[in-house]
Amino acid sequence: MATVLEVRGLRKFYGHFEALKGISFEVREGEIFGLIGPNGAGKTTTLRIVATLLAMSGGQVKLLGYDLRENPEKFRENISYLPEEAGAYRNLTGLDYLRFMARFYDRSPEETERFIERAMAIAGLGDRLKDKVGTYSKGMVRKLLLARALMTKPVLAILDEPTSGLDVINSLEVRDIIKRYAREGLSVLLSSHNMLEVEYLSDRVALIDQGKILDIGTPQELKEKYEAPNLEVVFRRIVQ
């Protein structure tokens, strides 16, 4: 399987505080790759750097062979980023929001419509898409944003804590969406502090703590290696 994203020795300083202490991993074509770790581990920082939002302090990031420092615009064309706790423009309707975002990626008006149709299918919000985003519940906003992130079939979808702050039902729905639609040829890089969730969603995971990667592998490999029933126990064993 070809490598889509390659992260090598990534470092990030916030002032004197070193949030990432040399992180390396790769995301392969068509896989869901999960970063798991406790709050403050450096997951958001990593995703933000890959999403071109933060400048890195050291290391190298490559997407389809393009270097992030040299070609940030190549990254922007080929990724879509769902930030942690993100929102949408409250004065626009859901449909207007999708159209607004689609126009940045389309090559023809027909393609815009295709993107929007796909997004409508993903979000599953029905007629509520005609209402203003300001009237949506948290779960609806998240589904709208997720649909937005997946509708253009990006090379790499970056999802930061896609289910955080949602109730059980909405979390389940969001997880189903990711699992179902992400398989259509695109790669996903997601983060979560919920280890069971990542175990369910991801093909491969990286355990991260205090800016360092502890181990990488498929959930099955890791569980066998540390003789643990689930990733939570794996994580506890490594930290001890």
Place this chain on the structure above:
Amino acid sequence: MKKFTNLLFKEIRELINKQLIFSLVFTLIIFYFIGQIARQEAKRAEGIRRIGVLDLDRSPLSRGLLDNLRLVRFKIDEFETGDKEEALRLARERNLAFLLVIPSGLSEGIERLETRELETYSFLRSFSMAEARYGEIFRVILDTANNYLSNEILKKKWPEISPENLKKPLKSRDFVIVRENRAEASASAIAGFMYAQSIFVPIILAMILIYSSQMVISAIAMEKQNKTLETLLTVPISRSSIVAAKMLAAGIVGLISTLIYLAGFRWYMRSFTGDIAEAASSITTVIKELGLSLTTAGSIILLFSLFLAILCALALATILGVLAEDYRSAQSLIMPLILLVMIPYILSIFTDLRTLSLPAKILIYAIPFSHPFMTTQNILFHNYMAIGAGIVYMLVVFIILVIIAARIFSTDRVLTMKLRWRRRQVVL
């Protein structure tokens, strides 16, 4: 380009929201009502030129006096009774503001060069602008009467000499000089007219500047508050396009709302200055002779200067917007900018900015927004050097501010920059 217009339209749609429309409509309604009240006051002021008269003398002299009052635009209601109390009752019934009683024996008294007493009664029914002008009305009545009567006396004594020449042997012809142009007019009339004409200019300037910057600051702060900025910054469009779309949208919407406010304001001002229009036709020819009217070229220079000031304000507002964490902190961050606009605005109303002392002048000239406030005067008095220097200065300030804004947006400072003292640690 498609991406840019897409972004621009979204920005404009975000800006034209309920709050904006509400405040526009609300202001227009306020202007409308104040205008209505002012118009009613003006009508009442007209009303007090209607006076009741009881002429107890009934001589040719008293008739002449009444004719003279009619000449100075008083409407006269004469009572055919011989009784003062009866006349007062009638005046009250007809809702008149004044009753003027001409005493019997006025004619004979004047013949004998004795003074006589004119009695005036005024009905105070409320205390407003109209009543405050009663004194003025009395003086006009008395002056008119005195002038007429003294003319009559002089005519009798020296029938061959015009009484006006006798009373005012010295007359004046007034000339005004502006640069090389000369015209016959009174200096205070010209200055007053120019002031009334140009009073709108600083108001428009200040309003456009403040509205547009407020919009750009709120637009950026709202993106932060609604957590949409991060998504926007990862879409495939250059960061400078994002900054430009925000600034342009704010400029357009700021301009439109200013025009609407201005229309409302003119509407309201017209109720006060309706009569200026009449006087204006004669004065405008003099204004042209003096070269004091703005030519097309002059207007273009003024607009260009304003345009540059708007650009500076928008760029500064963009930087301030990045510092804001949410909508509320944006409202306080706009204060320094408003202050920078209000200083030259207020000063330009009360003084000529060009005549300030040197330190004050340096301070004022350093504020880029001061320059358009001085441009009209500078055009009229042909200070082209000052205009040019102002334009160059604003251009330089704008370029510096835009470079700073673009730098901030193209690095991660757009997300990490915050005002220290407002910073809260959020730990999940």
